Amino acid sequence: MPPHLKHALPIAFWVAGLALVFILLYAPILSAVLFSFSADRFPSLSMSGFSTQWYAQVLTDRAMLEALWNSLTVAGFTALIATALGFAAAYADYRFRFFGQKAVLALALLPPTVPLVILGLAMLAFFSRIGIAGTLAAVVAAHVVIAAPFAMAVCRLRLAQLDRTLETAAQNLGAPPHSALGRIVLPHTVPAILAAFLITFAVSFDEYVISWFTGGLNQTIPVAVLTTLQGQVDPTIHVIGTLSFTVTLTLVLIALAVVLRQSGGAMSKEETS
Amino acid sequence: MTNTHLKLDGLAKSYGNFIAVEEFSLDICEGEFIAIMGPSGCGKTTSLRMLAGLETADRGEITLAGKRIDQLPVWERETPMVWQSLALFPFMTVRENVEFGLQMRGVARAERRRRADDWLERLGISTYADRNVARLSGGQRQRVALARSLVLEPKVLLLDEPLSALDAHMAIKMQGELKKLQRELGITFVYVTHSHSEAFSLADRVVIMNLGKVEQIGSPQDIFLRPRSKFVAQFVGGISLLEGKVLGREDSKRFLNTRDGKVRLSHSCGLAEGAAAVLAVRADRISVTITPGWGENEIACTLVSEEFAGAVVNLHLETASGHSLVAQLQQRDLEQLDASIGARVYASWHSDDGFLLDRARQSLPGTKVRAA
Structure with missing residues (x-):
């Protein structure tokens, strides 16, 4: 323990505090996982038995499966486009020095700070004007707007570790710009690109407000869940919650592992040099 | 080549x-x-x-x-x-x-x-x-x-x-x-x-x-x-510069009139009488003595500081008019000189060791040496 904390509160206090935070964060999620396996129709702690019936019900529910498919399609396309845009923006910011660079950067990172309701409503108005409201393409376009800044942020972090001279050095050794980009910049940035893909996928997969405004009858999983909940309390919600949570958590954990491994590698390189 | x-x-x-x-x-x-x-x-x-x-x-x-x-x-x-x-x-x-x-x-x-x-x-x-x-x-x-x-x-x-x-x-x-x-x-x-x-x-x-x-x-x-300009002389270092006007010939000898007195120029100098010129002398060509009358060109100076540089020592001198000169001595010669900081000494050099800087380059801006 650092010396300045030595005579402060006992360590047990900090551990208890941390435990409380984690319990408050994860208890609702854990309860969803627990109740998804309950044999009862209504969630209660005196569970009468263990059952996978709700899983069977969800996996045979055509509307839910369609929503899942919509979600996967939207998230897949969103991740592809947002990552490409995010990398391109991060690269431009890394490679070039131009007038108004800071302003461009701020503008590019702005969308996630706009309230989703406003963004969703504005998107709906715009999409209906150009006649694509209510299509999955509209949802993808809207999701790209909020997801691309995340991709850009992740790629920028990685590019910041790359000496800007390297790309020039490659050109100096005879590599035309596309080769220098492909041989020097991309290999270095691949882990970040992968992480950006997973994170933007997760962002889109979880997003409710914009999907609800712009998706129309094409429901994604979060929209379908909320729609179901408005009608009745259905135990299949717990199943969907558990499945969604697992998908998102897996994606984020993989992204985290990729990012941690790359920075760990960079650190050990610095030590030896 | x-x-x-x-x-x-x-x-x-x-x-x-x-x-x-x-x-x-x-x-x-x-x-x-x-x-x-x-x-x-x-x-x-x-x-x-x-x-x-x-x-x-x-x-x-x-x-x-x-x-x-x-x-x-x-x-x-x-x-x-x-x-x-x-x-x-x-x-x-x-x-x-x-x-x-x-x-x-x-x-x-x-x-x-x-x-x-x-x-x-x-x-x-x-x-x-x-x-x-x-x-x-x-x-x-x-x-x-x-x-x-x-x-x-x-x-x-x-x-x-x-x-x-x-x-x-x-x-x-x-x-x-x-x-x-x-x-x-x-x-x-x-x-x-x-x-x-x-x-x-x-x-x-x-x-x-x-x-x-x-x-x-x-x-x-x-x-x-042979640095050609003040800048090069100062950048290369170890060179003393004296500014003055070229005087007329006396017995085929030429002199430069500086604020610290008349110093003789080498024969090769081809400047007209009255021309402004900068004379440069390398530090290792300047002798330092505690009594006058040893060299051809002699200027009375105060010993300002000594700078130890391995086998040699750089002596920083100041003339009566406040001009800085630098002389480089072997350790052995310094011991013989036996002068302390602040002492009055005489700097002298052979006129053939002095050379004039290229006139065309003397008035360049930026003669001040910036940190390398």
Whole structure:
């Protein structure tokens, strides 16, 4: 323990505090996982038995499966486009020095700070004007707007570790710009690109407000869940919650592992040099 | 060194209002070792970058072996560079780094490997061929950077302060190796540095730059013994300058009237009576005595400070008019001199050891030496 904390509160206090935070964060999620396996129709702690019936019900529910498919399609396309845009923006910011660079950067990172309701409503108005409201393409376009800044942020972090001279050095050794980009910049940035893909996928997969405004009858999983909940309390919600949570958590954990491994590698390189 | 091989003609480069290089012209012979030296911001690195195509010159032409190259993009110039930061590719092995340029030129795999291995062998780093470049010492990384450029068999190698990342001991060792390599290969080296010792010990010719202009081009001896401008004299160091007016002939002798008295000029000086001139005398040619009457040109001074520099000592003197002179003495001579700080001493020199600075260059701006 650092010396300045030595005579402060006992360590047990900090551990208890941390435990409380984690319990408050994860208890609702854990309860969803627990109740998804309950044999009862209504969630209660005196569970009468263990059952996978709700899983069977969800996996045979055509509307839910369609929503899942919509979600996967939207998230897949969103991740592809947002990552490409995010990398391109991060690269431009890394490679070039131009007038108004800071302003461009701020503008590019702005969308996630706009309230989703406003963004969703504005998107709906715009999409209906150009006649694509209510299509999955509209949802993808809207999701790209909020997801691309995340991709850009992740790629920028990685590019910041790359000496800007390297790309020039490659050109100096005879590599035309596309080769220098492909041989020097991309290999270095691949882990970040992968992480950006997973994170933007997760962002889109979880997003409710914009999907609800712009998706129309094409429901994604979060929209379908909320729609179901408005009608009745259905135990299949717990199943969907558990499945969604697992998908998102897996994606984020993989992204985290990729990012941690790359920075760990960079650190050990610095030590030896 | 016969024909002009690499010709830089009137290169200029500005960034907005800032003039990085005002005018740079230089004819370089095949196999010549050129060092470009000057204080930070003098335009030396910009000039090198224009040569490599990393900066586009606003004006001027560059010709290499009779072919104009200044309009070629970087990757078509065949002017590989050893970078100050070395810029080795961090996620590649030593061999992959060296093979990179060959691969970009479409050399087949087997041939590429053979040529890369030749160079690794030649520079004594073949043991590390499969190692990641991040796991090498400074000297080894330096050799990889050299091998990576030289494997392309360039006609010209550009070096941008290549030894600045090394510790002093290693830098001196690499200096020797660089010179040897350059002689063996017979290719042109253009070497940018702010280090006097590197420039003077390596180069056939040294270019001194200041404020975007070439101050002087010449052999290290030339520049050391005959600086043409105040700036060069002060940049090279160890030179005392005396300003004054040229007097008329007396018995075929010529004199300069300075604020500290009349001093005799060497015969070779061809200035007209009344002309303003700056006389320069090297520190090692100035004798210091505690009694007057020992030398031909003698100025009474106060000993201001002593600066220990190994086998020699630099004495900083101040004349009655407040002018600074510097004299270099052997340790032994200093012991015999037996003068303490603040003592009155006499500085003298033989008139043949004094030389006048090039008049055309005396009134240049920026004669103040900036931090190198």
